Structure formats: structure tokens, C-alpha cells
Amino acid sequence: MRPVLVAVALIALWEAVVWLGGVPHYILPPPSIVAQEFVGRGDLLAEHAAWTLIEIAAGLVLGVALGGATALAMARFGRLRAWGMPLMVISQAVPVFAIAPLLVLWLGYGLASKIAMATLVIFFPIASAFYDGLRRVDPGWLDLARMMDAPPLSVLLRIRLPAALPAFASGVRVAAAVAPIGAIIGEWVGASAGLGYLMMQQLARGQTALAFAALVVLCVIGVALYFLADALLRRAMPWVPHAA
Amino acid sequence: MRPVLVAVALIALWEAVVWLGGVPHYILPPPSIVAQEFVGRGDLLAEHAAWTLIEIAAGLVLGVALGGATALAMARFGRLRAWGMPLMVISQAVPVFAIAPLLVLWLGYGLASKIAMATLVIFFPIASAFYDGLRRVDPGWLDLARMMDAPPLSVLLRIRLPAALPAFASGVRVAAAVAPIGAIIGEWVGASAGLGYLMMQQLARGQTALAFAALVVLCVIGVALYFLADALLRRAMPWVPHAA
């Protein structure tokens, strides 16, 4: 119920901004016009959305897996941190257009280079937040594990990991929300399908209404992913307090 | 000491990739050549770096402040969450180049629109992680505060906030690492200076080495910000365990 209300309110606000703010339609088309694109080009949008969804899904799966594994590896092997952290940060700070040709060179024009990009964007929030969580564990538990002769891997997987799940969840939530951006950046590398491609192409030639229709689909995907991740993660951690 | 080693190792790796991988210099120039640009065009790089640093600094300050305030507001006013969260997620999922013209329309081509962009990118990791932390508080402390007739604002600022600082720190670390990208996206909107601008321009001119020199400066800024934030935040929270 509530999300619907929020959506309605947002759309009303958007319409109002356009009309009252006197924003020209080629800069921000009002929802009433964007809606026409949904009706008229629904199939086109669906087709491109399917591509983007594949990229997002693959990017999320890979990004979460890689980010999680990296955080675990850094928590397990102290040495790795000194080397891994700067690398990870660099992987974030590098703008995509600079390394896009490199990716194409190595991964080709197919889905692989796009998924690599999406993965890169999603990877860092997860790895960083999860690693933070893994470091921040009640020292009493570690003492206990030590007295129980727990092998380091057990300590990592059975104590640090569950204790860090809330932090991991924070990372996943951020990642779910940025995943659409990840896919778009992926499409940067060279694409002939996908919502990002559609949007850039339309924007590049001033076809704003269709571009914003694609944008709306992207936003819906992002928001849906966020709340899906939120719900799943909360269910997976019934012991974590969730005071409003 | 260690960071220096890491840097040296990275540079060696980069050089090796170029030579052993047979990567052409116009796609990835080797560090030995990029280094020459630092010598030859140090002043040019410094000039553009100054712009970008201003954008990053302003974006970080604003993003952290806004993200922090948003998280606090949502934690304080339960209602706000139902409305605010989708909005926040949307703010992340919207690719910046779609709304860039809108920002320019409202903020002009000056520094303002760039800072707005950078702020937007930094805002979400902070707000999301911090809000997560604010929700996740020992219920016993909340009971205690309730029995002490603590006004909601006090509970927020004196219990939830310090308890959520580690989560906030996670967000700030991610934000510090993505801040350079934020600035670049800002320069996207319309710029005539800055490292992102310089990089794009030099890439278009085939001056790859100079473009990568700018990229290196950006990465250094990102890594430095990350570790600076890390050190400051650890010092600010001496009570939080930081097991390696």
C-alpha cells in the first residue's frame, strides 16, 4: 500500500515540478508524456529491460560473491589486507571510460565486459562493508574460540561471518541500489541493447520522453531490488534488532 | 612503509601487464611513460587536480552531512522512512547523465552543479549504512533511555548515533573511495577544468599517457581519502574493537 502511495506522490511531485517550475519538456518530460511512451513502446522497453536485468542479475551475483569472498579472504589473511585494500579502493576510483577499451581488449564486446563492469561497481560496497563487519567482533567470542582450538577458518566462518552479517546486509542494500548504475556503466563498454543504451541513445539525440521512460524502469528495478534485498536479509537474520 | 611497497608492487604489475600482455600503449600506457608526464606536465596536472580536489572536498562534506542528516531524520521520524527510503534509493538508481541537464538548468554550469553531482554519489552509501546502524541498537539501551524519560532526540543523538558510528564509518569509507568518481561525474555535467575533464579531453586527443597520469592522480586521491577516513574514524571510536 505505502510504496504505491509513495510512487503516486512522487509522480505528482514530478508533474508539478515540470508544470509549476516551467521546466521545458526536453529537459524533464512530465510523467503524463512519459506514460505515453510506456503505452506506445512498452515492448521496446521490455525488450531492453530484459537485457539490463540479465546484466544486473549477473553483476549482483558476481559482485556479491566476489565482494564477500574478498572480504573473507582479507579477514582471514591479515597480510592480504595491506595489499588488497588499496587495490580495491583503486578499482572504485577508476572511471570506466578510461579502462573500457582495456576491458574490451580482454573480454570482447559480448556480455562479459558489461558484466565485468557491473560487478566492479557492486563489488566494492559489499567488500568494504563486510570487511568492516568482520573486523568488528566481540573480542570475548574470539577468546572463546581460541580456547576451543578453533581453526582460523572456523573462526572466520562460524563466528566472524555471522557476526558481520548485518554489515554485509548494509553493503548488499547499497549494492542493490547501485546495481542499475552498474549495468549502465557496463553498457558503456559497447552495447546494442539494454536500458542504459536506450537511454543514452535517446538522450544523445534529444528524445527525452523515451529516455525518461527507460529511466523510470531503471529506478523501479533499483528500488525493487533494494526492498527485496532488505526483506530477504532481515528474514535471514532474525536475531538482529531492527528498531524503527 | 607498506603503502609504498604496495604502490611499487602495483606499478611493477602494471608495467609487466603492458609488456608481457603486449597491450598497446595507446590503450594502456606503461607507468614508465606515464611517469614522464608527471615530470613534464606536473603543473598542468596539479592545476586540474586542484579543481577536482575542491569538488571532492565539497562533495564529501555535503554528502556526509546530508547523508548523515537524512539517516538521522529517518531514524527519528519513523514515518519519514516509508517515504524517504524509496526516494533515496531512486536518487542512487538514477544515472546522473539523465538528470545532468536538469541540474544545470537549476544550478548553472558553475561549481554548484558539479558539487551537487558529487554529493549525490556520496550521499547514499552514507545515508544507507548509517541508517542501518541507527536501527540496529541494543534494545536494552533503548529501554534504559525510556526509563530515563529521554526525549527522542536525545535517544537519537546520545545513544543511537554513537552506537551507529561504526556503521557510519563503513559508509564514509565507501564514500571516500567513490568520491573521485563523484567528482568526475560532476565534471561530466559541464566543466572546463578538473582531472575528469582533462582525462576525457586527452583520451579524445590520443594523449593516452597524460590521460592515465590524470587517472593515477585520481586513484591516489581516492586511496589517500580512504585511508585518511579510516585512520580518522578509528581514532574517533577508540571503544570499537578492530581485530585484524
Add this chain to the structure above:
Amino acid sequence: ADKVTVLLDWFLNPDHAALVIAKTQGFFEKQNLDVSLTVPADPSAPPKLVAAGKGDYAVSYQPQLHMFVAPERASEALPLVRIGVLVPQPLNALVSLANGPIKTIADLKGKKVGYSVAGFEDAILAAMLETAGLTLKDVTLINVNFALTTALKSRQIDAVIGAFRNFELNDLEIEKLKGAAFPVEDFGVPVYDELILVARRDGLDIDRTRRLLAALREATAWLRANPAAAWDAFAAYGGKEVANELNRRAWQDTLPLLASDPASLDRTRYARFAAFLKARGLIKRDVPLESYVQEIK
């Protein structure tokens, strides 16, 4: 059939008409070529990828070619040769609103000029300004990226450089605005080829290239003869996202500008433009002409 990859410079648009028609109407097939067209998002990437062997031909711009083959550092030079042309004249123009303050180049003094980074806009603009006794210092250059016409329409800036006369004017017209175009070649910039085809210099397959160009020549002739059918074929190939009003209008304006003979080469254009860029400081080295243009007879 020989598998051939052509990297476009930019999203699919009527400038690529010959390529699309040659593909859809079987002219490539007739030359025993199986061509796939790939779209990048960054126009500076395709030549590099072709130079690196990822793709056989790239759509590029003449000024871009000059800069890519003659960067300051010889090790960064792209081993490219121009083997053909799609649009043998400049499309680039300075565009402002017809009812706006810019009636002549001289009116640009103290104004904001937008551009989308291509690397050479400052040189072009500087040359144009000099015809009115101005210099780059008299204007503010702003990179507006994708939003050339949007920036113009919203009156955030006063003129844009790097607009294509066959697109941006139509774009304005669709919004019921009239644009004024100042063609660059009329204001002190030497004539050059806007859209060219480049290939990797080493191991260039002359025979295959000849067949490619032949297919393009046939396609151009065919689409000039059958403009309506050609548009339908183009629209069908591009899909709904391409078959829009803007591209339909641009189609009309673009057909006459396409190269009748994609293999043709005017060497003096290249020598002259290289000199122009060198004088403007955008290239610092002289590179022998024959190392980066090749006429396929």
C-alpha cells in the same frame, strides 16, 4: 563469407546509412562479406580497438585520425590508415538559436560556448573566432557532453560547437526552434572529411577492403535512388529506438552528404588539415601522409 567487424563512432544514426543499407540490402553479401556493426559509447574508443586488433574497421573523424596517428609520443601513435570515407565534408558547425543574440561570429564575445569532448573543438573554434578578430579568451568553453541541443534550448549557453548540421538543426526544429548554423569550413577551418573509415595498418587486407568499399558505393547509389525504401530498411534494422522523428528528418538531410565514392581520397585535404592542427598545437609532430592514408584503387 569473410567475417568483418565495423565499429561505429556513435549510436546508430543516418550518418551510417551506407553501412546499414549495404548490410540489409545484401551488398556486403554480394561481396562475400559478413559484416557486424558494433556501437560504442565513447567515440574515442573504436579507433584504438581497431588499432589493437579488436575489430576490422572503425568509423572515425578526420581530425581524430590526425591526432591519433601523431601524438607527442611516438609509442602512443595508433597504427591506423584511412581507407575510405562516409561523409566527405565537414558536418561540424557552430549552432546558435536563430532568434538569439548570436547573429555573427563576432557576437560570441563574452558568451558561453558548449561542446561535447572530441578533442579538437578549441582549435576549430579558435580558427572561427579569428575570422572575427576574437580569440578563445573572449569566450567561455564548457563541456556539456551529451546535451548539446538541450543546453542550447534551455539557454544555459549561447552556442555549441561540434553540432552536426544534419542533426542538431532538426532537433531544434522538432521543438519549434530555429537554429542558426555557422559551417566551420566557411569560417577559417580547412575542409575535411567528417566521417571516415579506418583500419589497422599492418596486415591490411586490401582485397577485402576493396570489396567493402565497393559494397558501400553500391549501397549509396541504391539509397539515393530509393530514399523511401532505404529509410524503411534503415528503420527496420535500427529498431524502434532509431526509427524516430529526428532520425527521419536527419535522413533527408544526410543522403545528399554521403560519399558517392567511399574509396575516394583527396590527399591535399589531409596535408592541409594536418598543418592546421599542427599550427594550432594539437599535434606536435609531422607524420608522413602516406603512413596514415591509403587509397584503395
Add this chain to the structure above:
Amino acid sequence: MAAPAIRLRGGRVLFEGTALFDGIALDLPAGRTTCLLGPSGVGKSSLLRVVAGLLAPEPGATLAADDGMPLAGRIAYMAQTDLLLPWLDVLANATLGARLRRDPAAHAAARQRAAGLLQEVGLGERLAARPATLSGGMRQRVALVRTLVEDRPVVLMDEPFGALDAISRLQLQDLAARLLAGRTVLLVTHDPLEAARMGHRIHVMAGAPATLDAALELPAAPPRDVADPMVLATQAELLRRLAEATAA
């Protein structure tokens, strides 16, 4: 601010469908200390939390002060765990109430009072220590001081001396009894001797659903001497009741 009597009737608390207690009745006489003993897990803490208003009983229960005024704002609460805030030092933790209520004058007074009390409980030299550097008993003492600094007419305490050694426990009982005189107190404890020293009324809670027995009423004012025969007799009687409760 006179201490009110408190009356709970029909208290019913369910956890996962089964009743922890059902229709329990509890009277806390004004200005008196009521002690609550009972086997571990019987529901003592839960009952205390009901009185505190932190655990809502099923509808139908009534909880009220005899002066007709709301209870909220008149209760100081000490939970079974110390609940110290790890980022605050000892003194700041002890004055948490005043800090949270943001009243500078009250805060200054609370600091004064807390510093004095911390001295009395043997932590005078650890005012600036962080909780993580304290021993278990020290943490409990800080929590006790925090509760006493609140200076409320009603005080609810859940095993306030459980982590202390035998001697400190007696000393702090004396201190607490002195400061709690005239207040309405509910004290949950495991130690029959403690109940016999501190309580005006002593209940043993037992059974599932749990019920309260008839209270033992003790005339003399607390804190009573450990060697007082009445105290020892009461301790023995409580042990007997407890043993019975545990056997059931």
C-alpha cells in the same frame, strides 16, 4: 515528591503462546522495599519489566500508582545486565539520565552526586575509565550508581549486587538501603540473605504460570544486620520456600 504505592492486577504475559504468568497480582507498598526471589527463569525479570512499563502485559491488566498520577517519569530502573555505554566513561555513564534529559543544571548536580557515590562504591579513581577496562563487579557498581543518581521515588532493580564479592555486597547493600529509604523499591535478587537484609516485604515467585506466594513481612528497618537472628531465620525460611518452588 512522595513515593507512591504501586498495584498490579491481572498481569498476564505470553511468550510464544504459553503464559509466563497469568493474572498475577503484585503490591509495592509506598516507601517500602519489596524483594522478589524465585528460581531462575521463573519470570522475575519479566514481572519487573511489566512494572517498569517496558513489557506490555496482555490487555486487561491494570498497573497504577495509588496517588492516581502516571508512573512514567517516576521510576529508576536497573536491568540485569549493566547496559553501560561503551563510548562513555564511568562518570558519564553514571550521569546518563541527566545527559539524556539535557538539563544543564540537573546535569551538574548529577555529576556532583555521581562522583560522590562512585567514590563510595570504590570507583573514585576510575571516573574517566571506559567500561571495557572495568571488571564485571566494577561495571555493576557503575550501573548501581547510575540508578541511584536518578533519584526517583520508585526504583526497580534486577539483581543489582549479583556480580559482587560477599563483602562488597554487604557494603553496597548498606549504601543502597540508606539511599533507598522512603522510596518504593522492587528488588529482584537470588540471595535470600540479601532479601532478608533489604526487604520490608519478600515474595517468592514460583510455578508455571508463575504465581507469588504470600509475602513475608519484616518489621525492622533495612539494612538489617547479618547476624540479626531474625535475618537468619528469614534467610532460612526463604531458602525453604525457594527449595519448594524449585522442586515444583
Add this chain to the structure above:
Amino acid sequence: MAAPAIRLRGGRVLFEGTALFDGIALDLPAGRTTCLLGPSGVGKSSLLRVVAGLLAPEPGATLAADDGMPLAGRIAYMAQTDLLLPWLDVLANATLGARLRRDPAAHAAARQRAAGLLQEVGLGERLAARPATLSGGMRQRVALVRTLVEDRPVVLMDEPFGALDAISRLQLQDLAARLLAGRTVLLVTHDPLEAARMGHRIHVMAGAPATLDAALELPAAPPRDVADPMVLATQAELLRRLAEATAA
């Protein structure tokens, strides 16, 4: 696996520059229970953590088993807080050691043993409960079971019965004494009666820097009866020593 005697000499621990204890010597005779009492904050837990190897004393100290084998891997440890993992249920918490060591056979055996012990401590029906739904005493009982399930020749316990009511405490002391027979045990406690019932040797720790007095040695095997005159005499003597220690 015979229980070794343990010998600590020259133990010195500094916190923030001041010595908590300096050159302390502790002997844990093989197969015997040594109890440690002392005022709150004197350093009992720290000494126990030194023996556990969790707190490194200053260089120069020696800590060794008399059989010459390393201590690591032979100690079960129960801290002053319960340290239950909130995401595991009661049974899983009680078998944490086997889970961490990833030995399926041992794990199955541990489950068997833990289920039986949990039944004995009154938690037989809460095997699947999460720690957050347990009372304080219940949590402590789970921690106790977890320690006993470890089945190690050396057992170090820090106030294992502190959160229990008087009767359950006696019962669990009996249970623990039975299961700890023949092991080398160090038991930190606040309760002189507990020490008198459970200990073969009892030390009172006092002073700053803290020192250990000459141990009280008790002949009869634990658990001793509460009504045993020797137990009561020991309790009285310990109280006297404690009072002295606290006064100092």
C-alpha cells in the same frame, strides 16, 4: 588424558602502567579444584585469563603444566559473561566447541552429551530457543553446559553460578563437582559458601598489586554438604579473610 598440575610463577600484568599484580605465584594441583576469591576488581578474572593464555603477562613469567606438555588445547574456559552467540540456538551454543573444530563424529557425541546436560540444568525444553529469549540465569546455564561439554582435563571458570538463585546454584554446584572430578580446575567465585563446597584449595586474592594468601586446604571431596560444620567454618574463615582483604 590425565589432568596436569599447573604452575604459574612471576606473573606480572600491567594496565596503563600500574601493576595489577607483580610476581604472583599460583599452583593448581593436578585433578583438584582451586577456588579464587577476592574483592571485586582485585584481578581474579585477569589472573584466570593469564592461566588461560588469553592475557599475556609481562616477560619473565613462567606458566607450565607439570607433565611438560603444552597447555593449549587442554583447557576449557568459561568467562564471566556468557558469550552466547545470538544466532545459534541453545543446543548449538552448547556444542560450539565441536562445531568450531569441525569434527562430525565429535560433534554428534557433543550433541548427545549437551542434550543430556541441558536436560539436567533444566533447559531440556529450550534446546531450540535463541539466547535472546532466555533469562539471565538460563544463559549462564547454557554457558556452563558449553564448558562442561568441552570435556577438557583443565577447566577455568569465572563465576559460573553468579546469575543463579540459591537453590539452583547448589544443584548446579553438585552437577559441576561431579563432572569436574579428576580435572584440574580454577574456579573464580564471589560466594565463600561455594568455595567451601567446591574447592580443594581456596585462595583469597587481595591488595594492589594483588597477592594470593596461603591457600586453605580442605580434605573431603567436593561437593560438600552445606550443613557440614567444616564447610560452615570455612565459609566463616573466608568471610573473615575477605573482609580483611576488602578493608586493606
